[in-house]
Amino acid sequence: MTRIVRFYEHGGPEVLRIESVDLAPLNAGEVRIRVKALGLNRAEALLRKGTYIETASLPSGLGLEAAGIVECVGEGVEGIAPGDAVSVVPPLSMVRWPAYGERATFPAELVVKHPASLGWEEAAAVWMSSLTAYGALIDVAKLARGEFVVVTAASSSVGLAAIQIANAMGAIPIAVTRTSAKRQALLEHGAAYVVAFEEEDLAARLRDIAGGQGVRVVLDPIGGPIFEPLTAAMARGGILIEYGGLSQRPTPFPLAEVLAKTLTLRGYLVHEVISSPTRLAAAKAFVLEHLAMGALRPVIAKTFAFDDIVAAHRFLESNEQFGKIVVNV
Structure with missing residues (x-):
């Protein structure tokens, strides 16, 4: 069993629930991560409220960004192994690939071994x-x-x-x-x-x-x-x-x-970038190069504990933050 965040109805932050579920077995080409930190985005608040470009099928998970340690990989995955420290490029669908959980599953092509200079919080705040x-x-x-x-x-x-x-x-x-x-x-x-x-x-x-x-x-x-x-x-x-x-x-x-x-x-x-392998490869190379140079560095506004996900969403919608909101898992 692993704890994840879901919502059963659209509404404010209070509709978010933490529940224990059994995760589905890995498919070919997938990677499962033991999540250490989550980056929060306004898109997740919009999905929760029912006003995002993607439609949630209730009950729905949510979340676009995570960083953590690879637990296991599916058939055909190369270049990523259990124990690797990784961060996640936001998937095209957070309903299909929700990040909010103690463990999460993503397509291997969206999983990146991030620079060792980044801690978990910064790594979770990079990609979106x-x-x-x-x-x-x-x-x-x-x-x-x-x-x-x-x-x-x-x-x-x-x-x-x-x-x-x-x-x-x-x-x-x-x-x-x-x-x-x-x-x-x-x-x-x-x-x-x-x-x-x-x-x-x-x-x-x-x-x-x-x-x-x-x-x-x-x-x-x-x-x-x-x-x-x-x-x-x-x-x-x-x-x-x-x-x-x-x-x-x-x-x-x-x-x-x-x-x-x-x-x-x-x-x-x-x-547009994420769905094009050529454009995504160029984008990854640019971001990783500039992270290594120190020209790019995520700015963390505030951190919350996983159990405080409702408070984190309230702060997300306050417009008070300067930079990224991160949840430690």
Whole structure:
């Protein structure tokens, strides 16, 4: 028997239950991990509430990121052996491959022997944020040295990873956040500039920073009313990559800016990278190289015990965190 987290109805954090279950036997190509730490993501809160892009079949497990020790491997698995310290690239389906548990099973191609320099908490916090930022900025936008890049929700784990990747590429990251409360922390974590959009004229401030040339690349998980000032500050031929929809307000389509500047507004899911063996291999190589260099380093906001998974989800939805929330198992 092993303890896992499941929910039987959609709702708030309180619907999460810890239960003891028998895990199914391993199939060919699978790896079972004794989980040491879990990384939490907003996608898991959305699945729990019934508003995620994937539909849960109740009762449902959940979870996208884990790190731990390999217990056993299925037939045909090569390059991974019991006793290896590993972390997990988020699967395409957390309903099929849920991470929240003392033990969890994943496809072998998503299991990575992480650098020895990473502890369990950092290893559990690497892949979703790094792959999301890499896929958007490098794979899609082709971010170049010397370019300005706007990163909204900058204190999130993806935002901080994007700032680190921008700096590694020699680009200039502009962190956009709601208020000035996290300004100093963002500067200390690599932002070249910080703009608080509730306290400043976002478009004017971005244009001032970019010196009139505009910003070519914008990475945004918010949508809503900031779409218009963001596009107003963009350069001709720029690209705005939208990877979420945190705002509860309507997102206007900035038709005049899109036409006048021939802008690209591009929806993006990390699944694009994960589902392509070629793109995933390139992404893994980039992340592992930059982890080894120290250019990428997960920022841990707060840790919780496995038995406190409900409290961890409450904190996840508080918007108070700076970086990644991790659960020790």
